[in-house]
Amino acid sequence: MKTHFDLSPADPLTLIAARVHEAQGRGRRAFALFQAARTSGVLIWIMPTHIPELPFLDALPSGVNERLHLFRPTGETDLLWSVEEALRASAVGLVIAEPQQSLSLTAGRRLQLAAEAGQTRGLMLIRNEAGSNAAESRWLCESAPGAGRDSTLQRWSLIKNKKGTIGSWVLDWNGASSAFNMVSEARERYEQAPSPG
Amino acid sequence: MSLADARAICPELATRPADLPSEKAALESLRRWASRYSPMIATEGIDGLVADITGVAHLFGGEEDLRADLDARLARADVNGVTAVAGTRGAAQALVRHGGGIVQDGKLAEGIGHLPVSALRIDHATADALARVGLPRIANLINLPRAPLSRRFGPGLVLRLDQALGVQPESVSAEPEPPHFGVRMTLPEAIGLQSDVMAGLARLLDRLCSKLALHHMGARRVQLELRRVDRATAKVEIGLARPMRDSTRIAALFAKGVDEVDAGFGIDCLRLSATLVEPMPPEQIGGGPTLKTDDALADLLSSVGNRLGFDRVLRMIPADSQIPERSFQLVPAIYSTAEPAGPRKVTRRPITVFSPEMVFDATGQRPGTPPARFRWRRMWFSTLRAQGPERITPEWWFDDPAWRSGMRDYWRVETQEGPRLWLFHTPQSPGWQVAGEFV
Numbered sequence: 001m002k003t004h005f006d007l008s009p010a011d012p013l014t015l016i017a018a019r020v021h022e023a024q025g026r027g028r029r030a031f032a033l034f035q036a037a038r039t040s041g042v043l044i045w046i047m048p049t050h051i052p053e054l055p056f057l058d059a060l061p062s063g064v065n066e067r068l069h070l071f072r073p074t075g076e077t078d079l080l081w082s083v084e085e086a087l088r089a090s091a092v093g094l095v096i097a098e099p100q101q102s103l104s105l106t107a108g109r110r111l112q113l114a115a116e117a118g119q120t121r122g123l124m125l126i127r128n129e130a131g132s133n134a135a136e137s138r139w140l141c142e143s144a145p146g147a148g149r150d151s152t153l154q155r156w157s158l159i160k161n162k163k164g165t166i167g168s169w170v171l172d173w174n175g176a177s178s179a180f181n182m183v184s185e186a187r188e189r190y191e192q193a194p195s196p197g
Numbered sequence: 198m199s200l201a202d203a204r205a206i207c208p209e210l211a212t213r214p215a216d217l218p219s220e221k222a223a224l225e226s227l228r229r230w231a232s233r234y235s236p237m238i239a240t241e242g243i244d245g246l247v248a249d250i251t252g253v254a255h256l257f258g259g260e261e262d263l264r265a266d267l268d269a270r271l272a273r274a275d276v277n278g279v280t281a282v283a284g285t286r287g288a289a290q291a292l293v294r295h296g297g298g299i300v301q302d303g304k305l306a307e308g309i310g311h312l313p314v315s316a317l318r319i320d321h322a323t324a325d326a327l328a329r330v331g332l333p334r335i336a337n338l339i340n341l342p343r344a345p346l347s348r349r350f351g352p353g354l355v356l357r358l359d360q361a362l363g364v365q366p367e368s369v370s371a372e373p374e375p376p377h378f379g380v381r382m383t384l385p386e387a388i389g390l391q392s393d394v395m396a397g398l399a400r401l402l403d404r405l406c407s408k409l410a411l412h413h414m415g416a417r418r419v420q421l422e423l424r425r426v427d428r429a430t431a432k433v434e435i436g437l438a439r440p441m442r443d444s445t446r447i448a449a450l451f452a453k454g455v456d457e458v459d460a461g462f463g464i465d466c467l468r469l470s471a472t473l474v475e476p477m478p479p480e481q482i483g484g485g486p487t488l489k490t491d492d493a494l495a496d497l498l499s500s501v502g503n504r505l506g507f508d509r510v511l512r513m514i515p516a517d518s519q520i521p522e523r524s525f526q527l528v529p530a531i532y533s534t535a536e537p538a539g540p541r542k543v544t545r546r547p548i549t550v551f552s553p554e555m556v557f558d559a560t561g562q563r564p565g566t567p568p569a570r571f572r573w574r575r576m577w578f579s580t581l582r583a584q585g586p587e588r589i590t591p592e593w594w595f596d597d598p599a600w601r602s603g604m605r606d607y608w609r610v611e612t613q614e615g616p617r618l619w620l621f622h623t624p625q626s627p628g629w630q631v632a633g634e635f636v
Binding site for chain 1: 489490491492493494496497498500501504510511512514521524527536538545547548550552582584614615616635
């Protein structure tokens, strides 16, 4: 059966096209910028007016600042409406939004339909456990303390995935470009090590 | 007379600098009003109007009555004006600069003969030279042979004299009216359905857009006025992300506004006007993918901007300042173009910034280092390592209340809990605050 979704993205950190994804955790804005750097096309960041955090222009990954547009609606209804409108626009590559209330199943489903109509990606930066069941995948993003000086370790866990397995990755991404280093993490052995000799 | 001399004579002289642009605008509006007397009316110099009233005067009851009517209306509007009517443009101008009046038909030479030669629009040197040879008035010139006059004083004098006497024709060239981008439709029967209004709007938009295309203009704001049968008026105004004259795309933006209009007992007049237009040269249709992307983005910005307000659809552009909060600006996306940021700074910057928030219960602080343990946003953090300080001093030429606490020493603090925070210390009023978060 041939579907119009790309079921096997090139690497696990790529978001499936024409779907809406979710990210939670303290490092969700970093994750959003990482995805923005990896996506081509216009970027739309929709954040309510009362959110104090603003992306800092000097530190955005290269190539992001010219493409970034900020929408600052006042209410949750306006926010969801503008997310849907942006997802339907074919010129847009990635829509990042910060809804303040938990997404209902209806809202999530509508956003999925809009993303399919416009062939765009959406990434909702949600508060913990405020996502919708309709989301294609959900990421838990935290920044991790590193051993060396000037570390930029990120722990990104895929905690929900409709079309694949979940997983957890630690990577070193310095925020300057879309390049990153995967860090192989030390793990406790489940089985006993074979005794030497 | 110079201003200093005038002040010396009359010390309590009140003076104001001349506002030439608004004087010009006032003269232009006076010209538009005065077109009630004649279709051919033009501005003359910086303070005059000249109208060609050939075949018009009888509509006002003759030249005397026309002039009286004009004088009365000017007086009622508190405009100090002098008016004159004459058979030629030159004669009328000569007369109006010297008191005004009416020159009867066929009596041009008598009518302006008593005026000094300087009334003939000639330069001062020529007027002085004429006065010196004993020709101070126009009447002295009229009967002189033209050839010696022309040889001695140049052809300009003879030309002006002939124009004043009507030997040389001189016409009034009225300036073209600026195009008006407005169309309207009056209906024999009132309508109330939304689909009917949209159908009427589509017809009006077709007419408006073809008018815009004729003048190579595109609309930036379009206003629809709906007049109801009870004379109340509802207005729907939309903005466009860029100059546009595509009727179907503009009509789509009106759908929400028209939906909210209360039709009352019905609408019997629609008026559509482009309140703000910008030049928009014709472009090839069916352009490449870039053009399509631009179009799609402009449509998105228009529709979002019309609902949220165009000041909420923003773009970030770099600004020239060392202060982190002022190193970028949020500007409306539709009135700006994207600018690539300058070369990357050597020092690292946080990916998100916010207005500084105090940290609490800071402990384990040695002089010149960030606290070892602190509380921020109801969470405890312990410092793993810190880099800094980077000292940023306020811009003394710019009074910013947030920077009243003096200079700041910024630190990049990696915490044991994960987040990497941008803390700063204000040595002049000791305290630690968080201003941003790193990747």
